[in-house]
Amino acid sequence: MAILDRSDISIYYESHGAGPAIILTHGFGASSTMWAPQLEALSADHQVIIWDMRGHGRTDSPTAADMYSHAHTVADIAALLDECDVKDPAVIGGMSLGGYMTLAFNVVHPDRVRALLLVDTGPGYRNDAAREKWNERAVERGNRIDMQGLGALARSPEVMSAGHMATYGIAHAARGMLSQRDSSAIDSLPGIKVPTMVVVGADDTAYLGACAYMADRIPGAEYLVIEDAGHAANMDQPEIFNAAVRGFLEKL
Secondary structure, three states: OEEEEOOOEEEEEEOOOOOOOEEEOOOOOOOOHHHHHHHHOOOOOOOEEOOOOOOOOOOOOOOOOHOOHHHHHHHHHHHHHHHHOOOOOOEEEEEEEHHHHHHHHHHHHHHHEEEEEEEOOOOOOOOHHHHHHHHHHHHHHHHHHHHHHHHHOOOOOOHHHHOOHHHHHHHHHHHHHOOOOOOOOHHHHHHHOEEEEEEEEEOOOHHHHHHHHHHHHHOOEEEEEOOOOOOOOHOHHHHHHHHHHHHHOOOO
16 A cells, blocks of 8 residues: 655555556545455456546545546646556556546557556546536435435445545545546547456446447447446455456557
8 A cells, every 4th residue: 555645636546566657546425445456366467457547446635626637637647656656558457436537537548558457437527417417416326325324325335435534535536536527438439449348237227329329439448347246346256257357458
C-alpha cells in the first residue's frame, strides 16, 4: 500500500508484481478492494496497480464539490502511472464508473494505452435528453447519500468491501463523477485502435446492452458474458474472469 500526494489530494494505491503495467479502476461506491481476487493471478507476470478514486476507500475526500470530475480522475490515473514509473503504454481497465473513466482516459491519453479492459460498464450517451436523465439520477443519488449516509449505497459485494472514510465524498462523487458532460466516450469507440476486452456478468441486466454495444462498435473487441455473475463479474466468478483476462493479456 502507498499514498500519492498530489497538490490537492492524497490518493491511496497499491502496486503488485512486475512486468507490463495494468491499472484497474473500481466502480462507484466501491474501492480498490474489489480487485483483490485478481491480484495473485494478474501480478504473476504484470505490474498491477489498483487505487481508490476521490471520495472512495482510503483516498481523501475533498470538501469542495468541484474537486470531483472526469478531468480530475483522468489526471489522477496519469499521475499514478507516473508515480509507479510506468513509461510504456499500459493496460487501462475499470469496472462500471471505472470503465467509463477508462474510456475517458483513452480519449485524452491514447499514447499511454496498450489495451483496454472494460468490465460491466457503458460508454455514456450521445443523446442529450438521455444524458440529462442519467445526470438527474446521479444528483438524486448524491443527495440521498447526503441524507441517508452510506446505507443508501447498494448492498453489493464490491460496495460492502469498500471501507469508505467519508460519506460526503461519495455524495460529491455521485454528483461530479457519475454525471456526464458530453458524448466523447461513446463517440470514441469506432476510433479505438488498441486491443480491447469487454466483460459483463450475464445477470447484470442493466449493462448487458451497453457492453454488447461497445463490443460491436470497438474494432476487433473481444466480448465475454460470464454466467452466474452480476455487476461485479470479477468478484462473482473470479476464476473465469482471471483466466479470460490472462488469455487476453497473453495475446498483446
